[in-house]
Amino acid sequence: MKNKLYLQFYGSCALVLFASLGYIVKFYASWIEPFDTFITNGIRSLQPTWTTFFLWVTKFGNPLTVIIIFLAILFVLLYGKRYVEAIWYSAGVIGIAGIFNPLIKLLFMRERPTIEHLVSEHSYSFPSGHSTGSMVLYGTLIFLVPIFIQNKTCQRIIQLLxxxxxxxxxxxxxxxxxxxxxxxxxGFSVGLGWLLLTYPIYEEKRFIWRFKSKQN
Incomplete structure (x- = not known):
């Protein structure tokens, strides 16, 4: 119960952060410009040394890649009769990354940065779909790692990676x-909020499912 309250509190904080950022972006965009500029200049100062790496890693947040990885993991979960996990995983990837994030972009309609783009993008900017999608897709796996790997050290290493x-x-x-x-x-806030708020619900459903399975 204590862990559940902590998770729900932090999940709520993540959503409050998203709502606050969204309000500023929508109505007072100039307020956040100094922050965005400072961080952007710092990260882009790494060019061109890190270009190859970031062009590679960003592909794992592309819609097609996310769909392929999602379907592969979903197959593993269903094959292993992990139905509760499959439902939770599907709800996050499809509902939050696939439906909610594209729709919420239409509410804010923030244009992308005017600096040079090293990849082609055409949708609105806030919140980042790659960030939301990666947080939900790979973040769910962080919680599910103990199901597949029993060794605590290996669990921590994979979760860190x-x-x-x-x-x-x-x-x-x-x-x-x-x-x-x-x-x-x-984007991270949306995905993290979803994970932390729904994980306790998933745990409860998983416990009930396992209990019923043992009875049968």
Missing amino acids: LSVFILSIGISRIYLGVHFPSDVIG
Whole structure:
């Protein structure tokens, strides 16, 4: 119960952060310009050394890649009769990354940065779809790692690598010039809010499912 309250509190904080950023972006965009400019200049100062890496890592947040990885993981979960996990995973990737994020972009209609783009993008900027998608897709896997791997040390290593991977995808969007830092933070906040608020619900459903399965 204690962990549930913590998760719900932090999840709520993430959504409050998203709502606050969205309000500023929509009505007082000039307020956040100094922050966006400072972070963008710092990250893009790494050019061209990191260009190859960020062009590579950003592909793991592309819609097609996300769909392929999602379907592969979904197949594994269904094959292993992990139905509760499959439902939670699908709800996040389809509902939040696939439907909610594109729709919410239409509310803010923020134009992308006017600096040079190293990849082609045509939709609105806030919140970053790559950031939301990677947080939901790979973030869910962070929670599900213990299901597949029993060794605690291996669990922590894989979870850390997935966390760094998510962060790298977000940074790549700034480095490549297609997103403001506030877009990335907004996307991460949406995805993280979803994960932290729904994980306790998933845990409860998983416990009930396992209990019923044992009875049968």
